[in-house]
Amino acid sequence: MKRFDRGTLLFFGVALAFILTIQVLISLNLLGDFWVTLLRIGAVMAIVSIGLNLIYGFNGQFSLGQWGFFAIGAYTAADITYRWANDQSASGLVIVLLVTLFVGLSFGISSKLVARARGLDPLSSFFLYLVLVILAAIIAVFVGRLLINPFTSFLIMLPGWLSMQIVFILAVLLAGIVSAEVSYLFGMPVLSLGSDYFGIATLGFTIIVKVLLDNSDTMFGLVEMKGARGMIGIPKIGSWLWIAFFLLAVIVITRNLLHSSTGRAIVSVREDELAAKAMGIDVAKQKILAFVLGSLFAGLAGGLYAHINGFLHPNTFNFIKSFDPMIIVVFGGLGSISGTVIAAFGWALVLEGVLRLVLPQGFETWRFVVYPLLLLVMMLLRPKGLMGGFEFPYLRQILPPLPKGLQKARIEQPSQVEETSAGD
Amino acid sequence: MPNNDSIPTSADVSKAKTPLVLDVQDLSKNFGGLKAVKEFSLSIRQGELVGLIGPNGAGKTTVFNVITGLYVATSGTIKFKEQDIVGFQPFEITQMGIARTFQNIRLFPNLTVLDNVRIAYHPHAHYGLLDSVLHNKQFSSKDKELTERTQEFLSVFNLHERQGEIAKNLPYGEQRRLEIARALAAEPTLLLLDEPAAGMNSKEVVSLMELIHFIRDRFKLTILLIEHQMRVVMGVCEWITVMDFGEVIARGNPADIQLNPQVIEAYLGRGAAALSQKLSEKRTYAP
Numbered sequence: 001m002k003r004f005d006r007g008t009l010l011f012f013g014v015a016l017a018f019i020l021t022i023q024v025l026i027s028l029n030l031l032g033d034f035w036v037t038l039l040r041i042g043a044v045m046a047i048v049s050i051g052l053n054l055i056y057g058f059n060g061q062f063s064l065g066q067w068g069f070f071a072i073g074a075y076t077a078a079d080i081t082y083r084w085a086n087d088q089s090a091s092g093l094v095i096v097l098l099v100t101l102f103v104g105l106s107f108g109i110s111s112k113l114v115a116r117a118r119g120l121d122p123l124s125s126f127f128l129y130l131v132l133v134i135l136a137a138i139i140a141v142f143v144g145r146l147l148i149n150p151f152t153s154f155l156i157m158l159p160g161w162l163s164m165q166i167v168f169i170l171a172v173l174l175a176g177i178v179s180a181e182v183s184y185l186f187g188m189p190v191l192s193l194g195s196d197y198f199g200i201a202t203l204g205f206t207i208i209v210k211v212l213l214d215n216s217d218t219m220f221g222l223v224e225m226k227g228a229r230g231m232i233g234i235p236k237i238g239s240w241l242w243i244a245f246f247l248l249a250v251i252v253i254t255r256n257l258l259h260s261s262t263g264r265a266i267v268s269v270r271e272d273e274l275a276a277k278a279m280g281i282d283v284a285k286q287k288i289l290a291f292v293l294g295s296l297f298a299g300l301a302g303g304l305y306a307h308i309n310g311f312l313h314p315n316t317f318n319f320i321k322s323f324d325p326m327i328i329v330v331f332g333g334l335g336s337i338s339g340t341v342i343a344a345f346g347w348a349l350v351l352e353g354v355l356r357l358v359l360p361q362g363f364e365t366w367r368f369v370v371y372p373l374l375l376l377v378m379m380l381l382r383p384k385g386l387m388g389g390f391e392f393p394y395l396r397q398i399l400p401p402l403p404k405g406l407q408k409a410r411i412e413q414p415s416q417v418e419e420t421s422a423g424d
Numbered sequence: 425m426p427n428n429d430s431i432p433t434s435a436d437v438s439k440a441k442t443p444l445v446l447d448v449q450d451l452s453k454n455f456g457g458l459k460a461v462k463e464f465s466l467s468i469r470q471g472e473l474v475g476l477i478g479p480n481g482a483g484k485t486t487v488f489n490v491i492t493g494l495y496v497a498t499s500g501t502i503k504f505k506e507q508d509i510v511g512f513q514p515f516e517i518t519q520m521g522i523a524r525t526f527q528n529i530r531l532f533p534n535l536t537v538l539d540n541v542r543i544a545y546h547p548h549a550h551y552g553l554l555d556s557v558l559h560n561k562q563f564s565s566k567d568k569e570l571t572e573r574t575q576e577f578l579s580v581f582n583l584h585e586r587q588g589e590i591a592k593n594l595p596y597g598e599q600r601r602l603e604i605a606r607a608l609a610a611e612p613t614l615l616l617l618d619e620p621a622a623g624m625n626s627k628e629v630v631s632l633m634e635l636i637h638f639i640r641d642r643f644k645l646t647i648l649l650i651e652h653q654m655r656v657v658m659g660v661c662e663w664i665t666v667m668d669f670g671e672v673i674a675r676g677n678p679a680d681i682q683l684n685p686q687v688i689e690a691y692l693g694r695g696a697a698a699l700s701q702k703l704s705e706k707r708t709y710a711p
Contacts, residue, residue: 256557256559257553257556261542261545261546261551261556261567261570262546262553262556264542264546268535271531271532271534272532272533277514277515278518279518279523279543279546279610281515281543282513282515400538400575403572403575
């Protein structure tokens with residue numbers, strides 16, 4: 001059996017060619033900083049939007065919380081690399097690592113407890129989770145303090161660029177995990193609400209995150225985040241190659257998931273929740289799964305985003321901006337990975353790039369008129385999004401051929417009668 | 425209204441003493457002040473084909489929803505193979521072996537025929553999330569197995585050649601057939617069919633009746649069915665329970681039910697019941 005089919009090779013060939021061409025152009029200084037930044041932002045937006053598409057497009061849960069998880073990821077990763085780059089201290093890394101680990105463990109314990117106490121309502125089980133999470137986090141911080149020094153001295157032994165890269169990648173991954181864990185905790189009570197109420201609750205979440213970030217220095221004592229003044233001094237190491245690599249990984253993970261039984265179960269919830277329940281699908285579990293994965297991607301994207309400009313401001317994470325990934329997803333097509341990626345790059349390059357250059361001086365803000373109009377026209381002409389249900393090869397589901405025995409065989413059965421009436 | 429005790433349960437009437445599959449006792453379901461189902465009892469033995477009929481709003485579908493866990497019973501017990509299933513989640517009940525179809529077909533409209541049925545096999549997919557994400561060896565072999573099993577299953581219903589079709593594009597009769605196939609893919613021992621013949625033309629009804637007999641024999645099923653078309657009920661069911669205003673008003677075999685004055689009254693009113701009493705020798709009830 002062939003390991004890879006033509007579609008797979010084509011997809012990876014084109015993707016790698018695209019990534020490397022741009023990298024070569026960057027290395028040769030043929031692309032201005034302006035366009036490089038836009039390309040990186042486009043890729044980051046693609047990751048966020050794929051996450052949202054998983055939640056909204058594939059699982060059918062209207063979520064405006066994606067931007068909040070993006071913010072959590074951005075600030076988490078920024079804090080870790082900031083401490084390393086400016087203070088030569090792995091404190092952020094170690095503490096976040098241990099907190100995610102312990103919180104993950106506490107989730108495991110809580111879920112066991114909840115499973116044992118059958119029929120616990122969502123709110124009570126949420127409080128059980130919450131109490132254990134807080135306990136786990138406190139323990140993690142105390143244990144973490146002991147480990148900071150050995151860990152820091154280990155990292156210092158490595159060459160500077162290597163330790164920076166290690167801290168950066170760990171920071172991005174941890175940013176994703178933190179977002180995922182927060183989304184798990186938040187999603188548990190909220191996902192049991194109906195779809196509209198869920199949307200409103202997630203909008204509230206984004207607003208809360210923004211307010212917390214505004215006061216991060218005073219409320220949590222994280223002085224380096226500087227609250228509403230904006231965080232500066234984050235190392236600008238979010239290179240195109242890393243971001244593109246993460247985008248590719250996210251695409252592959254999403255694609256693989258959707259082409260599996262788990263993915264089909266996720267999609268069945270969107271198609272008909274009641275029927276899915278009646279088919280033996282644990283609907284609540286699928287919703288949480290999609291939500292957590294979507295938020296994981298948002299966190300990763302946030303972690304990457306923080307290292308593009310080296311500057312973060314709570315206003316970037318204003319809830320109004322939470323409509324950006326939503327617009328990208330709707331524009332690209334609900335339930336289309338290809339569409340989402342194209343729309344994300346289009347959003348970055350056209351809206352922020354071309355329009356900014358094309359519109360005359362002083363009219364830049366008109367792009368916020370152009371793009372709702374574009375969206376309106378789009379909805380009228382192509383209500384299913386730019387790509388509709390279209391997917392590139394490899395991302396597309398391939399219908400498995402019938403097993404040999406079935407191709408011609410006719411099984412003796414009564415439904416032959418129906419075969420004739422099928423045409424009416 | 426007759427006293428529940430005087431109405432024999434289908435299990436009492438049945439001659440064959442196979443084990444009980446479903447045993448519902450004194451089931452009630454209230455929505456606020458509305459008593460949708462009042463002290464409903466029903467026992468079904470293995471292999472039986474039982475009909476549940478009654479005028480619109482009699483509470484038949486509510487009974488289905490309570491049995492499958494979509495609603496929680498206000499009071500009463502439901503035993504499935506001797507296990508009390510009240511309070512279990514719908515998906516758990518399905519995994520125990522009760523599958524259902526819906527009154528207005530509820531397929532996964534935008535998915536293919538193949539995926540509609542493959543989803544029902546999800547609880548039997550023996551690979552985890554990590555395998556799904558990595559698409560490793562474990563995944564490939566298990567997923568292939570799952571797919572082939574689905575395709576073979578589809579062929580039983582003659583749907584295998586339409587495996588790639590989007591479910592909502594199928595003709596009505598085939599959508600019904602697919603819904604029944606999907607329910608059976610969940611590997612139930614008890615199948616609940618909610619008005620399977622609704623909206624079908626007479627040709628489709630005939631094949632539906634054949635299909636019901638066919639699946640019962642092939643999958644060794646016990647079937648409980650709600651139906652309005654008397655042709656289906658009389659042609660398919662061995663035992664019938666009649667509900668009106670949330671209560672059981674009659675039980676028996678199809679021939680007895682046709683002549684039962686209470687049933688005629690429930691459907692057609694008191695005058696018709698009196699008339700039919702007079703003519704009962706000459707006339708049988710027709711839909």
